[in-house]
Amino acid sequence: MTGGVEAARVRYVAGRPRYEAAAVDVAAAVRLRAVALRLSCEVSGRAKDTAGFVMKARVKNYADPWRQVTDKAGVRVVVDHQGDLDLAVSTVGTALTVLRVEDDRDAQGGEDRLAYQRLHLQVLAPGRPGDDPDGPVECEVQVRTRAQDLWSRSSHALLYKPAVAPARSVARPLYRLLALVELYDQETERVNREMQESPQYQDARLLREAELVFHAHVGAGYHLPTSLETVPVLSPLVGDVGAYASRLGRFAVLHHNKLARAYASYGPASAIGREGGYPLLGQPESVVVFERLDTAPEALRAAWDVALPAELLDEAAAVWGSDA
Amino acid sequence: MTNAPDSVDFGSLELVRLIVHEVPRAYRGDPGAPSMSLSDDVSTLDEPLRAELAARLRALLAATARPVLRDPGSDSPVPGHVAGYLDGGAPGTGHDGVFVAMSRDLAAHLRASQTGTNSGGLLLVADVVLQGRPAVLLVKLEHAKGIRGKRTTRGTRHRFDVSRISDLLFTDRVNVYKVCVLLTDGAGGDGTGGRVHGHAADPQTSGRRLADFFLGDFLGCVYQEAADVLTQRFHDRATVWINEDPGRDAGTRTRYAVALLAEIGSVRTVMSVRGFAREHLDEQDRDDFREKMRDAGVPGAPFPKDASLVTARTSVQFDFASGTYVVTSPAAIDAGVVTVGEDDADRPGVATVLVRDRLRQVKGRGSPGRRPVRGDGTGPAGARPDT
Numbered sequence: 282m283t284g285g286v287e288a289a290r291v292r293y294v295a296g297r298p299r300y301e302a303a304a305v306d307v308a309a310a311v312r313l314r315a316v317a318l319r320l321s322c323e324v325s326g327r328a329k330d331t332a333g334f335v336m337k338a339r340v341k342n343y344a345d346p347w348r349q350v351t352d353k354a355g356v357r358v359v360v361d362h363q364g365d366l367d368l369a370v371s372t373v374g375t376a377l378t379v380l381r382v383e384d385d386r387d388a389q390g391g392e393d394r395l396a397y398q399r400l401h402l403q404v405l406a407p408g409r410p411g412d413d414p415d416g417p418v419e420c421e422v423q424v425r426t427r428a429q430d431l432w433s434r435s436s437h438a439l440l441y442k443p444a445v446a447p448a449r450s451v452a453r454p455l456y457r458l459l460a461l462v463e464l465y466d467q468e469t470e471r472v473n474r475e476m477q478e479s480p481q482y483q484d485a486r487l488l489r490e491a492e493l494v495f496h497a498h499v500g501a502g503y504h505l506p507t508s509l510e511t512v513p514v515l516s517p518l519v520g521d522v523g524a525y526a527s528r529l530g531r532f533a534v535l536h537h538n539k540l541a542r543a544y545a546s547y548g549p550a551s552a553i554g555r556e557g558g559y560p561l562l563g564q565p566e567s568v569v570v571f572e573r574l575d576t577a578p579e580a581l582r583a584a585w586d587v588a589l590p591a592e593l594l595d596e597a598a599a600v601w602g603s604d605a
Numbered sequence: 606m607t608n609a610p611d612s613v614d615f616g617s618l619e620l621v622r623l624i625v626h627e628v629p630r631a632y633r634g635d636p637g638a639p640s641m642s643l644s645d646d647v648s649t650l651d652e653p654l655r656a657e658l659a660a661r662l663r664a665l666l667a668a669t670a671r672p673v674l675r676d677p678g679s680d681s682p683v684p685g686h687v688a689g690y691l692d693g694g695a696p697g698t699g700h701d702g703v704f705v706a707m708s709r710d711l712a713a714h715l716r717a718s719q720t721g722t723n724s725g726g727l728l729l730v731a732d733v734v735l736q737g738r739p740a741v742l743l744v745k746l747e748h749a750k751g752i753r754g755k756r757t758t759r760g761t762r763h764r765f766d767v768s769r770i771s772d773l774l775f776t777d778r779v780n781v782y783k784v785c786v787l788l789t790d791g792a793g794g795d796g797t798g799g800r801v802h803g804h805a806a807d808p809q810t811s812g813r814r815l816a817d818f819f820l821g822d823f824l825g826c827v828y829q830e831a832a833d834v835l836t837q838r839f840h841d842r843a844t845v846w847i848n849e850d851p852g853r854d855a856g857t858r859t860r861y862a863v864a865l866l867a868e869i870g871s872v873r874t875v876m877s878v879r880g881f882a883r884e885h886l887d888e889q890d891r892d893d894f895r896e897k898m899r900d901a902g903v904p905g906a907p908f909p910k911d912a913s914l915v916t917a918r919t920s921v922q923f924d925f926a927s928g929t930y931v932v933t934s935p936a937a938i939d940a941g942v943v944t945v946g947e948d949d950a951d952r953p954g955v956a957t958v959l960v961r962d963r964l965r966q967v968k969g970r971g972s973p974g975r976r977p978v979r980g981d982g983t984g985p986a987g988a989r990p991d992t
Binding site: 539542543546547551552553556558559576577578579580583595596598599600601602603604 | 614615616617618619651652653656657659660661663664666667668879882883888889891892895905906
């Protein structure tokens, strides 16, 4: 057994750089996909340190340490609340090749005990030149909420990795904290769901989506009170903000150069913008205005003219070359 | 049916440089006519002015311009001047002198083709880029008047000095300018401008003959599609659109159909997709109507109405699945003599046409009968012989 661990250790020392690269590649793929799917999350990756590799192999008493230590490369995806866990799984699943999923959330039994609910995906890391075609590099992706992550960081070393099993006076309080983790996650998800159903939240979210595109072209700040007047006029025109976010993202990609020219020539850093001209181009909601001018100019004009100064829309239409 | 011919993105227009020449009103051959005032240098454009002018030109083209082609039957030198300039490698980054010379040639032709009935004014010639390609833009302008207020301070006393100005070039009324942007298909032509094309607006302000002057006599161009064809396409595609949405109830379809007939038969001289949508269609239908008309090749910019191909269609016909059809006039619908609705909740999609009027007659209707023929091929039995 010791020989098996030692052989695996030597092999891991020689091959660790490849697992460092795998963690970087997997994390990058997940981040990119998360942006496309509008998932708010933190993604981090690492290659297991050699001591950790050896200690895991020995503590778990693995017969085949090289194959059984599956987190030689590891990535962690931390989401805001448990309502985003499924989206995180989809994000990983559509970004990478998933070999297997370990999901304790719906495991039967265990209602009478507290335990960390594991949500892990074993994936294939993107290939690199020189990879062994018969020995693809794998990576373990852990998906958890912020509360779960906090608990895990605090307790993992005490509960799972000590040389001596923890006393009841140590273990029990730590597991009790899991109840608070579950309560926190459930309440956070409920609050988030209520916010998303609130019209005011829809406006805030629309502004946020517009900002993501706007600030790719404009570094200056903007006048929030103006946005708070304008966005409620635009919000009913776009329908579900979640679905619209994807549409706006596609619009931003398709018209990237045209948007760049528009903001360079009429935005707040432009010569005419510094003189106070074309003020709407200094607001992030102008991105939504441009998208609506392309897609539904009549609905935009009808809604705008009853609530906001017509000349602002006239100027935006002139910049965009629309006859709205 | 064509693909949308005016799918050019005027939002891509970039202004490189411009020059303005004054071409006063003059009767042809009049030795005492006021002389032209031609500029020798391009106008100075600081960045704010360039941005403002570019935005106004984009708005002008987007709202009013339609595709045009060189008229092979015209002897206007304008297409040749434009083609020679664009194909000569000078546009955009070339020396101002070549651009100025070309613009002066255009102004000279404007003067030469004028009659006394054409208003004088200014000719703005611009070097532009449209969808990444060099182009020449021309606008015929007249000085506009306005009132200006400027705050002044004398000592501790403030006031607004109000003054009248009469040399404005652009106001916010975009629909009265004659504008044209011309491009070529590339170098290697015969220099006569045969491959010149573009977009132009020649709004009728004082009668058809005067309007044709700018596009036809001066520019030597014609609209890519004739007004009668466009009017018919407008009518036909709008009729299809009115009926193609299965969710549109019979009352709404009737209202739209009557509006369409009224628009065709009205005294208006211009057809406008946007104007029709805003005046006659429910708000939720306007964007779909505009999009479907654009896809069918009906210009977004207004065009002259020529209903010669659709004037026979002056009544509204309701066709039912059973083979029943009802023909009535828009006036009868407007007067409430004929009403249309879908008011049977148990039978969705079933429409009712109700006619409340004095019944004048009921008669059989069908194909005329044939008289029997005798076996020898002569007329019917008992018929008197011809005398």
